[in-house]
Amino acid sequence: MGLMSPEQYKDSLNDGRVLYYKGEKIEDVAQHSELSVCVESMAVDYHMAHDPKYKDLALVYDEKLGEDISRYFHVPRDGEDLVKMLDLIIEATRLGDGYIPLAHDIGADALNAISITAATMGNQDYIDRIENYRTFLKKEDLAVVAAVTCAKGDRLLRPSDAGQDNPDTYVRVVEKNEKGIIVRGAKAHISGAAYANEFFVIPCRAMTEADADYAVAFAIQANAKGIKQVARPVKTKIGPLEFPIERPVRVITDSLIIFDDVFVPWDRVFLCGEWQHAAMMVYNFAVMHRRTGSAYRIPLTEQFVGAAQAIAEYNGVDKVPHVREKMTDLVIYLETLKALARAACLDPVVHGGITVPNPVTTNIAKYHFAHNYHDVVKIIQDLAGGLLVTAPTYKDYQHPDLKEDIEKYLVGKAGIPTEHRLRMFDLIRRITRSELEAIVLHGEGSMQAERMTIYAEARKVIKECKKIAEDLAEIK
Numbered sequence: 001m002g003l004m005s006p007e008q009y010k011d012s013l014n015d016g017r018v019l020y021y022k023g024e025k026i027e028d029v030a031q032h033s034e035l036s037v038c039v040e041s042m043a044v045d046y047h048m049a050h051d052p053k054y055k056d057l058a059l060v061y062d063e064k065l066g067e068d069i070s071r072y073f074h075v076p077r078d079g080e081d082l083v084k085m086l087d088l089i090i091e092a093t094r095l096g097d098g099y100i101p102l103a104h105d106i107g108a109d110a111l112n113a114i115s116i117t118a119a120t121m122g123n124q125d126y127i128d129r130i131e132n133y134r135t136f137l138k139k140e141d142l143a144v145v146a147a148v149t150c151a152k153g154d155r156l157l158r159p160s161d162a163g164q165d166n167p168d169t170y171v172r173v174v175e176k177n178e179k180g181i182i183v184r185g186a187k188a189h190i191s192g193a194a195y196a197n198e199f200f201v202i203p204c205r206a207m208t209e210a211d212a213d214y215a216v217a218f219a220i221q222a223n224a225k226g227i228k229q230v231a232r233p234v235k236t237k238i239g240p241l242e243f244p245i246e247r248p249v250r251v252i253t254d255s256l257i258i259f260d261d262v263f264v265p266w267d268r269v270f271l272c273g274e275w276q277h278a279a280m281m282v283y284n285f286a287v288m289h290r291r292t293g294s295a296y297r298i299p300l301t302e303q304f305v306g307a308a309q310a311i312a313e314y315n316g317v318d319k320v321p322h323v324r325e326k327m328t329d330l331v332i333y334l335e336t337l338k339a340l341a342r343a344a345c346l347d348p349v350v351h352g353g354i355t356v357p358n359p360v361t362t363n364i365a366k367y368h369f370a371h372n373y374h375d376v377v378k379i380i381q382d383l384a385g386g387l388l389v390t391a392p393t394y395k396d397y398q399h400p401d402l403k404e405d406i407e408k409y410l411v412g413k414a415g416i417p418t419e420h421r422l423r424m425f426d427l428i429r430r431i432t433r434s435e436l437e438a439i440v441l442h443g444e445g446s447m448q449a450e451r452m453t454i455y456a457e458a459r460k461v462i463k464e465c466k467k468i469a470e471d472l473a474e475i476k
């Protein structure tokens with residue numbers, strides 16, 4: 001079929017999938033009044049692929065197929081490939097106004113993690129299956145997301161522990177036959193799943209021998225029998241109290257996906273019982289996905305810096321020493337994130353024949369963003385002042401009795417229209433809303449997960465540094 005057009009992508013979603021949203025069963029997600037807005041956000045990837053401006057970034061010529069394919073399905077061979085992918089995700093996120101298109105990037109991280117695991121295991125069946133599936137994705141250009149995080153039940157118990165109230169909070173194999181496997185369980189928070197064509201399902205943690213049934217990875221169509229999704233509610237419109245904007249609202253839902261005895265044919269199964277390899281799969285996914293996550297946050301951070309400077313100027317305080325200091329902190333935050341994300345790509349490691357961003361630097365990049373996020377929001381809220389929460393609304397501003405007074409009394413620096421100030425408050429409220437905090441803290445894994453990886457990966461560096469110190473102290 002080749003590259004999908006945005007229209008083909010939208011049509012492909014009318015496939016009989018079982019999807020619930022705000023307590024309603026949805027017939028055609030691309031036609032739904034609110035979810036169609038999310039579908040449009042997801043379609044950014046497909047628009048980019050067809051825009052000559054992004055050809056070099058979004059597409060790669062595949063020698064074997066003799067055609068252009070989405071860069072996301074290309075196997076990264078070196079640091080330059082990783083940088084191009086980073087730049088592609090940053091650009092796509094910018095076009096999505098800081099929201100993430102997601103049609104391919106998370107899926108690509110899972111695809112590469114599966115390829116690495118198959119190659120490291122040396123399992124020829126799995127190597128062939130994932131290679132065939134990669135070719136299928138290249139040819140069909142499907143929207144594919146990654147279902148990694150299981151519902152998990154009691155976090156301190158293993159999937160198979162008798163103490164878990166429900167043995168199905170982690171996805172597991174309940175039956176195998178000559179045609180394939182039957183799986184049951186639930187994955188939570190799966191971004192973009194409501195309007196993806198396919199899901200990669202991979203384990204979310206290391207497994208023990210007792211958890212072998214939970215060591216399962218596969219690819220499945222969103223409309224497969226037995227799959228039910230519940231998408232979280234999102235705000236797809238600027239509210240009537242905010243100043244209207246012409247640009248489309250960009251937003252994506254995340255789904256709880258229930259697998260109720262779903263059949264998966266063998267050619268789509270990439271791990272089944274090999275519990276020793278579950279950790280490797282999720283580890284490699286996390287490393288690549290934290291590079292992806294760092295790329296998502298760069299456009300959002302640019303918005304933070306821009307909004308902080310704009311409101312400081314509108315308030316007339318941009319030249320004050322403490323404001324300049326705060327702006328400097330914001331720039332350090334942004335530039336550190338950019339530098340770490342790029343450095344991780346330019347100092348890669350090779351796992352199972354695939355080039356992977358440097359694990360320590362990637363985790364530090366994602367951790368840097370999440371760890372300092374609240375301080376950054378605090379700066380923006382401080383610079384904005386109290387009107388951020390108390391300013392009259394757009395409706396008040398429109399009232400003939402009030403407009404003149406609001407313009408007169410809520411004016412900031414001379415020459416800046418009051419409306420600009422009020423519009424900037426609206427934007428700051430949107431980009432610092434509390435809902436974003438969960439995404440920042442938990443998306444791509446919790447901060448503790450990042451710290452654990454940094455420490456585990458940095459042990460070699462720590463040992464080398466200890467040797468330097470001992471040499472200096474002449475300790476033999």
Ligand SMILES: Cc1cc2nc3c(=O)[nH]c(=O)nc-3n(C[C@H](O)[C@H](O)[C@H](O)COP(=O)(O)OP(=O)(O)OC[C@H]3O[C@@H](n4cnc5c(N)ncnc54)[C@H](O)[C@@H]3O)c2cc1C
Nearest residue numbers: 146147148149155189190191438439442443444445446448
């Ligand atoms: C907006 C959003 C989008 C997401 N998109 C996706 C997606 O597309 N695909 C996907 O697979 N996942 C996705 N996730 C899931 C994300 O990766 C998880 O939220 C993250 O891994 C944390 O898991 P959790 O939410 O279950 O929190 P929990 O695991 O419940 O963590 C809560 C706290 O408990 C701690 N904790 C948990 N277990 C232990 C333990 N055993 N020992 C000690 N402390 C522990 C954590 O460190 C954390 O502090 C998304 C999450 C969000 C918020």
